[in-house]
Amino acid sequence: MAAASPPLLPTTVLPAAASTTATVSPAPTSVSSADANPAATRAFLARLLDSVKRALSGARPWPELIDRSALSRPESLSDATARLRKNLAYFRVNYAAIVALSLAASLLAHPFSLAALLALLAAWCFLYLLRPSDAPPLAAFGRTFSDRETLGGLIVASAFVVFLTSVGSLIFSALALGAAIRALSGARPWPELIDRSALSHSESLSDSGARLRKNLAYFRVNYAAIVALSLAASLLAHPLSLAALLALLAAWCFLYLLRPSDAPPLAAFGRTFSDRETLGGLIVASAFVIFLTSVGSLIFSALALGAAIVCAHGAFRIPEDLFLDEPDQANGAASVNLLSFITSATGGRV
Structure with a gap:
């Protein structure tokens, strides 16, 4: 019995080594996924910032927009309409920025709507848009969710926030205002109509x-x-x-x-x-x-x-x-x- 006991030692050591390698191997995967997510976030923010800069590069000088010496009362309603059409064509980027600013001001005046919108955007970014393609399935509430189920949940949450809260009305009002201003730039003078x-x-x-x-x-x-x-x-x-x-x-x-x-x-x-x-x-x-x-x-x-x-x-x-x-x-x-x-x-x- 004493001669048979030594061979048991390698057998007991091997599972420990296997368990050691098993515990060490997931570490690079978790680190690589953690590194990939911030990299994707930085790339997304860089593209977004570049798009904003490229869009704002076509804006006219703001001192020219708010030049008080160029302001005067129009002689008639037709004169005011003609001025509006020319200024819309010239200051279109500035006016779009003003509409975006009004949307931001509306959201800032309603902090709960702003918080709901930011939470929704964060959920879209971290759970779907910026999520690595090799990331494991989302685990929550004791079960795992596939990509389709995650996308469906995000769509349902977006519909709830947009249609059943004040976020949708705020966004719809601001965008409708901007679209109406842009569309009416090609309208005939209203005094001529009436x-x-x-x-x-x-x-x-x-x-x-x-x-x-x-x-x-x-x-x-x-x-x-x-x-x-x-x-x-x-x-x-x-x-x-x-x-x-x-x-x-x-x-x-x-x-x-x-x-x-x-x-x-x-x-x-x-x-x-x-x-x-x-x-x-x-x-x-x-x-x-x-x-x-x-x-x-x-x-x-x-x-x-x-x-x-x-x-x-x-x-x-x-x-x-x-x-x-x-x-x-x-x-x-x-x-x-x-x-x-x-x-x-x-x-x-x-």
Whole structure:
């Protein structure tokens, strides 16, 4: 028995060595993942800072914007509109910075909304955007979550923060203000639109149709602003309908329009859905929201009111003194190019 006992020593040492190597080997992996995450964060922040600098490089000098000697009262409303159009084209980057500053001020005035937005952005960055591709699955609440489950949770959290808190209304208001200012830069002078001396009864129905076609081509931006104002007023008066419509638009964007063509099939409820099934589900959801809730009636009534105002004005406005110039034709070409850009960006889905 004494001769048989020594061979037990290597056997007891070998598991200790194996356990030692097993405990030492994960150390480089954890260190490398810890080093990769700050590197990705620094690269992301560097790209973001470079984009901001490149965008702000086109700004005009701020002393030129706030030069008090260049300020004067306009002679009329048409003069004020003409000034606005020229200044929007010249100070567009400065005005965009002002809109961004107003958004920041709105968020700073609502600290809870700002905290919710920052927490949401931090979750997107650390759990999905800046997370290393070789990182282990996310572990929380006693279970592990795959990348798809993490992405789904982030989308649900984003929808909750944007649509069910004041963050969405603040962002929507600031962006709508900026988009309205940019869109109205191509509008005709509003005094020309409401000139009472140019209004008269038409001789026949065909004359009304001819007037309407010419006025639609000339005052298209003004008419679009009137219809949009009518629609916005109706939706803002019914916040639940506005939230339902925004949720529907977000579903169309994330699940179909802006989804890459090479993306894997949508997985939900324990099964996968093809593009046709996803499109069918979105169509059914759209029909439900529009026809079985108050969203459809609000949109229809707002569009009908705006269209009635546009048709009435277009039928009574005498268009003899209205002429389309070359910039208007360029704007029309630009809109066609925009539609082609949207078509190419969505992979031919639109």
